[in-house]
Structure formats: structure tokens, C-alpha cells
Amino acid sequence: MCGIFARVGSPPELVNQKLRGANAARGPDACKSCSFSLAQLELELFSSELRLRGTHPVVQPHERDGNILCWNGEVFAGLNILRDENDGIQLFDQLHLLSTIDLIRVRVLQRDYPVRFSLSPRVTQLTQATVQKLFFSRDLLGRRSLLIHKPSLENPYFLLTSVSAGSNPRYSLEELETGYIYCLDVGALSKSENASTMHWLCFVVLANVWTSRSAAYGQLARVNTTLPPNDAPLPGPGLDIIPGWLEESVDELISQLDQSVMLQVRDVPQDLHVPPDQPIDLLNVAFENPRKVKIQQEGNIDPNRRKKQKNSSNGTNGAPSAHVREYMVPDRITGLQEIEELQKLCPKRVWNFVEVNVPYHESHAARQFVEGLMSPVRTVMDLSLAIALYFASRGIGQIRTRQEDQPIPYVSPAKVLINGLGSDELLGGYGRHRTAFNVRGWHSVIEELQLEIDRIPARNLGRDDRVISSHGKETRHPFLSLDVVSFLANLPVQYKMDPRLPPGVGDKMLLRLASRKLGLLEASERKKRAMQFGSHSARMEGDTKGDAPLE
Template sequence: MCGIFFSLVPKSDPASNIDKDFSARYTVAGLQLEQALKCRGPDCDNAIVVDTKIEDNESHHLTLFSTVLSMRDPLTPQPLQSQDGGILQFNGELYDTVGRLEEYRLDLLGDDTACTNDTALLSQLFGRFGVLETIQSIRGEYAFVYYDVLSRCIWWARDCIGRRSLLVNRSRMDCMALSSLPPANPALRVDWQEVPAGEVYKLDLRTMDITAIPWSYDSCSPLKYPYAPICLDISVSQHSYDTLVTEFSSILLAAVRRRVLAMHHSRSKPDTYAILFSGGIDCTLIAYLTAVCLRDHNAHIDLLNVAFENPRINTGFNTPDRVLGRRSWQELTCLPEIQSCRCDFRFVEINVRYSQVLESKTSVQELMFPKCTVMDFSIALAFYFAARGVGTMFSCPLAAAAGDDAPAAEEEYSTPSRVLMSGLGADELFAGYTRHMTSFARGGYEVLANELALDFKRLHERNLGRDDRVGANWSKEFRYPYLDEEVVDFALRCPLDSKLRVVGGENGVREGKWLLRQFARHVGLRNVAEEKKRAIQFGARSAKMEPGQGKIKGTAKFV
């Protein structure tokens, strides 16, 4: 996880006055972003300033400021400047899904370890193959800004799913700013908006024109989506569901393994991994597969479970997600396959008092911008404290179930893992929301398909940017196995009746996320397989916490 700030401003006559608040709107210092970006990347920070004189055209100043959260050796400072003068700011992880990265590394630098870092490799690839060809061939969760000095172009983008945050401000045609975070000052952030996923952007410094190159399903497009469009096939007789479940489990295991193996820890102590854990089916399957990946490792897997003291409900921290989390943790530990693993699960109860919510209210609002609704705040609040990872750690399910007086707990445990695995994406891809049931009831599988396509298409705008900004504040990086390109491709190709099925005849029970539930049943997680979807803000009780808020709609603007 890294922090990115980039600005482009005209180099003006010192005697002229372009704009009174010009400096504040286009410098990392003026926007007071430096410290916030260092929270995202505490290991290294650096700035490069470039003067772009192009023949008789007006010269511009480019300022590139980056912070780095180092995930593996060697630490590679950013911004990274290549031998040809190109400058790269990169935030994310690349995964060797299609076997191309290792091929590139060997072809570019042989056994030179300088190319083992994702940023260094991407810089080399941009210089050799160009931005579009490189982006088409890589897989991963990322956002980047790249100055191509040879073509005098600025490139920027989020990955085609949008799993990392990037914001843009172009309130003036002769200026532009990009940042992982919005300014804290409300007066300075009004012109900032999220960079849409699904497009790669190029600004030509010679003309100041911006070109958007879209990802497409068209085979002739320079950027072709690495996954298929949603399948409209609903013919039950054409499918072997046992085969589908087996294929799904294999693909999801590979996605988890890619994200687990990309973590590097100190060899002097057991490795620690962490999962955002409500106890629901999505995250419990991720926990199970993480243990499978680590079965021969002396590792700890922290299950981070957050609960809020909600004065409007006044039931303490015994929230639905706390009860479910403990139960699912116990079911996990009872599986024979898990009991034979060398790794172990630890349950981390993160209890958030109402006073802490009030203290953090402004910070969460600043981080989640441009999202601004009551629902966004309640979700962001849950991820903010869950990602912090500070709570009470239990190593035995029976001790946790005993409550506050249970022994064998460390009062102020803080997970050392810099990576948090998330189950986000399962509901959007496999029909996990109530509205999917409603869509199916209204118009069958055709209407359901349209709803699922819409949900996946807007993930970058509704969820991913906000969650990245909130979680990264604690120097933590979210990783999304369900949004792995291979998993997405499988999910979109799957027949619709493997996602939402009517069990027990035409008027039977409608079961969403059927494939996940069958997988859970297959590995022995039978109770987890029967759990219904509960949104995090209701499961953790971070929604509508103030007295009198009960009737406020989630879509209302947050005050």
C-alpha cells in the first residue's frame, strides 16, 4: 500500500497572481495531505519535481510525492525514476495469474533481484512495451500515475475493477492533481472526485488534452477485459453442479494463495495473517482457504471481528456479528482438516465504544469522501476500526464464548499483519443481497442478470475506493480474493441458477450464493452454509448510532 500525490501546474511569471488559493489547491503541503499519505506508507516518502519545457509551449511544474508501505524486500523508494527519465507512482500488488510476470522478469533482467519488486518491474514494462500493452498483460489490485518523458504524456488509472483509491481534481484546464486521498479541508476538496475504474487516462502535455481509453469486451480494443461478460445461461440440465463447485473451490483457493504468498514476514517469529471476519460465509471460506494454504506453516491467522456500543440499541458488544463470529470460528477449528494444520486461528474482538465513534467521526468523514451518506459512514466506520486491528485476542473458542471474564486473553492486542483479507465481492458476483431475490421475484433470471451486472460494474464507485482510503489509514492493505480476475471470470461465466437457486420445487426456498454454500457444506461448514446475509453496519451495529436516527434513510447525506 502506498500513497500517491501528483500535481501539474503552469510555470508562471513570479510577478503574476494566477489564483489566491492556487498553492493550496495544487500542492501536497497546501492541501495538508503529507501526513495523511504517510499513514498509508510509513516506510519511505519522497518527492520529485520536474520542469516540463516543450518547445514554444507553456512550461509546467510536475510534483510527484509518494509514500511507501513496503511489503517485501528490497524496499523500493517512490516515485521511481527509470533510466529514460520516466517516473512511476504505483500503489498495489501484481499477481502472476497468467504466468507472464516471471517471464517478463527473466526476459528483462535475468536473475537481477532489482526486478522482484512490483514497482520496479512495472516501470521496466512501461518503458519497454508502453502503458496499454503492459496494463493489458498484468493482473492485480492497483492504481498508478506515470510520467512518460519521451512522449511527454501523463498516464493514470485504477485497475479495471477499481480495487485501489485514486482521486482527481481538474477544476482548471491548465492544472491537474491526483491523489490517493482527498484534502481534509471541506473548502479544498469540493472539486475532487474518484477516478473511474474501467478506463486508462492519458494527458498530452503538448496539447493539454485528456484521452480516456476504455476497457472493453471488443476483441479489437487496445484494452480487453480479462474476464467474460455475465452469462445469461440458465438451463439446469446443461450443468454438472458438482463439477462447478469443484472448479470454484480450486479457483478461489488459487486466488487466496496468490494473496497469501505475496506477504513477507520476519523469519524470527511466526507469520501472522489477518482476515476481516464477521463470521459470514464469504469471510469464513476465506479463513478456511487461508489455513489450507498455510497448513505446513507455523503461522497465526487473526480473525478481526468488530462490534460497536450502540446507545440507540444499548446491548453492549454482544452484536449479531460477534455471536456469529464466535460460532463460525468454533466450527472452523472443529474441522479435521484444520486441526491437522500447523497454523492456528485467533479471534480478535474489537470493541468500539460510542465515545471512540464521536472522537473519530471527523477523520472517517474525511477519509470516505467523496462518499457522504449515512450508510457510507456506518460502513466506513466499521472498516476503520476493524482495519486498525486493536482489541482482545482469544486463542480458544470456549474462552471467547465465556465473555468478558474469560481467561487467556491479551487486553491490548494489535495484529501485526499489514494485509487484511476481505470477502468483498462475493455478494455482487454470486447474488447475495436481498435485492437479488427481489429482482428474481420480479422478472426471473433475466432481471437478476441485469442487477448483478450493475452491482459489479459500480463496485469501484460504491465500495472499493472508500474502503481503501479508510483501511489504509492504519498502514494496512485490503486484498480481495473474490475480486481476483480469475474468480471474476469464473463467476461471470457461471450459469445464473448456480448463484441463486430455488430449492424444493417451483415454490421452494430461494437460496442466494448457492455455489458458496455448496462449497461450505462440502468442507464441513454446515452451519456457516445456512447463514443469511447481514450487512456489516447492522451486524456490527455501527449504523444509526445516535438517538433519534432510527428513521433516517441510509441514502441521506451525513451531517
């Protein structure tokens, strides 16, 4: 994983410095810049590197025979990459074997070349000396961030960057649309007699990017549209018994996720699939929320909410001390319950339950920086989620050998974070899926599940990547392996979820059954809770709606 930055034209040097710095934070192990000129045009390609493969840091951009590759991603399958090899170098070698850019595009479209997005190349930039063109793209699901500044009369230059350096009047960044390989004809720009005029530069750059883009190189999975029969049986009132007709699908889901996790965590230096002598860090973030603290001190006029709070506080063994009570948020309570289950299932494993406690003054002080990282998105909900991810991924907290022991300060050394995003979208975990069934039946549920897949590239993955990677760490998504996505999309809808069953059973039913088969009894019964509410990162100072823009 790395940060990449490209410019065509001449932004103010302060802009260049800030964007280089923001991208350098993503890859603390090495960085390099390649700058050159074509006629009146200045070009720069910059990459930083987070070493997750190979025996030593690799300094990129990769260069050979005038070709340059900036690579922000990982090849998890399709190329035979040994433990001591770097996937970016291997990919560049494969690209170099192809004689023309058109052949590269055809191979990508045919999906038999390692640049296909099931291999998670995330973001690619390639220039070919003979044609003087810049090619760039994001992977099909948008798992890595890439932002673009399109030239304007006020700011007549072209920018690509993994991350923003915050709000700035000298650029207007937006997330690059997935599903295309884009091409910028730098050679045509450099040869034009009018290249020095801002208006012409704006027009030509936009024309080359937006009207000369290649055909779509992939398609998101299509949901199985077969409707359940009218007499479709209920799987059962609970999760203790797997119906015979679901056994194969449960086993296949376990196998698919096992393969996905294995491919995404093997060969990571000092990481896992997962040697038994290596610990696993479980990051659990909790915020001191002034609004919640006030409710605890003064009481809540809503008796139903007060009862809920009282019940949730009884979820751990013994009452929490005054020292930790303010951080005993819902996700901390369920996290402590789950660590006990994991320790029983794998007693020889060291499980580090990392309590990341965030005082209000610290989250308030970090707000401006986090807003800059998550830019260009700017809503109240975006901030609630981004700030939770920021402090969780930083990994600074405390651990305890036993819950009654005094905490020990701890900083997680993990470079790769595993994220469960995608399970709700693929397996019907949202309340809106149950609502769709109640309104129009199974047909409406199928339509909603297809919309979920179609929306994944435009949702939160780019924002999350920008925030988490600011600590020189990378998040990976086992549920969003294209093999897992394809498997789940292809299953009949009633195999994945059943809204006729109650919440905590029918939603994500297949995953719940798989979890229970693996011995995760507590986890299999938990109802969905949004991260910002479970950690108390939401609504720190008021009841502003989540979709409201930040002031």
C-alpha cells in the first residue's frame, strides 16, 4: 500500500508540498518523486511505500525504458508472488511484456490478466514513453482512494492524489469514478501551440479524460433474481440447527471467507493467517461524549432509553469502576463479552483487547485534521465515522491480562487492519431490507440488494482508506473480495437472509449460521449496531442529523 500523487501543469509549490506530505504519511517506509518536462508542461509522479511484502522497502514509482508505474494496491491471487518478492515489481514486469496500451486494455477487459480487480490492484497510474499518455483508475469496488482535480480557469492544472491535504482554494478534489481506465494524452497537450493558455489547457485535459476513457473494464456482480417459492420453508426459529438445504451454503461461505482472509493476511511481515504464537490485536474504541455524560449525570427524561442504558450497563462481569465507567460504551460492553468467547475457543492464542479511550478534548483537537483527511466528503455522519476510525486505527490504548487488572499502556504494531464492511450489503443486514420485504415482498428485497452492491464503490471506502492510511496502516476487506461478492450475489435470496424471522436471526442469516457453526455463539446472535453509536463518536455536542453538512 502506498500514497500516490500526480500533477500535470504547475500548481503552487505549497500545494505540491502538502499533497506530497499527505501521501508520504500513507507509506512511511520509502518515497520518491519523478519530475520531467514535455515542452511547456511540467509533470510529476510521486509514490510512498508501506512495506507489506518482500524483504526490503521498494522505492517507487517503478521505472523502466521510459515507462513509469505508481502502484497503490496488492495482488492477492493470479500472480505467483513469493514471500521475498514485491507484487508491484511483479505487476510491472507483466505489464512490460505487453507491447501496446491497447493490448493491456484488452487483457484487462478479458479479465484474464492480473490487473483484473479481483486481484485488488486498487489504483494504477502508468505512462508509456512512446505515446506519452497517463493512464489511471480505481478498482471496481473503490477500496482505495483516488481523488482528482480537474483544471479550471482559476486553477489550470491536473491533479491525482490518494488523499487530500484539507480544504484549499487552489484545488477542488472529488473522488474518481470507478469502472473505467482513464487516459490523459500528455503528448497532445505538450505539442499544442496553445498549451500556454489556461482556457485551452482546461478544455483539452477535460476532453482527453472524460471523452477518451476506455470501455468499462468490469461489471459488479448481479444478484440472483430467482424468487423463493411461495411455500419456501422457514429455516427455523433460531440458529441452533442448520437446515439440510442450507448446509452446503454455510460451509461454502466459511470456505470463501477463509480463503479471502488467508490471501489478505499471509506474508505480511510479523502478521498472520495466523501463526499460533503471534498475538492478535482487537481494537475497541470508546469516546468521552459530553452529551452522553450529561445524560448519565442528569438522567434521561425518556424512560425507555433510561431502561435500555441500565440494561446495557449490566453486560459485563461486575459493575465498572468510576475510572472506566465513562468509556463503558455499547461496543466496549459487547467487545468484552466477545473476547471471553474467543479466549474459550482459542485458549492458546494471545488476544490483546486494546481499549482505545478517547477523551473529549483529544477528539475535539483532532477534528480539523480528520476533516481534512476525509475530504471531500463533509457531513456530520462522515465525521462521526471518520473520527472513530482515526483513533481506532492509530492503535494507542491499553490492555489488561485480566479485566480486573490495572491497564497497561499499549501501542498496536499491526500494519494491516481487517474490516468487516460489506457483510450487511451482501447478506441483508440493514433494517431497510426488512422494510422492503414488508412493503413489496421478496422482489423488493432482491432489488435492494442489487442497489447495495451497485452503491459500494460510491460509499465510504475511499473516505475510510484516507483516514486509516494516515497512520501508515492499511485496511483490508475479506467480504469485498470479488470472489466472495460473486458467491453471495449468486445465492438465492432466501439462503442469505429471511425477514420473516426476527432481528438477530433473519438478518444476515447465513453469516449467523456460519458463525454459530464455528463456535461464535455470542457473536451469532448480536443485532447490528452502527459504529458511531456503539463507540459514542456520534453527536458529541448536539442532535444534528447525520446527513447535515459540517459547519
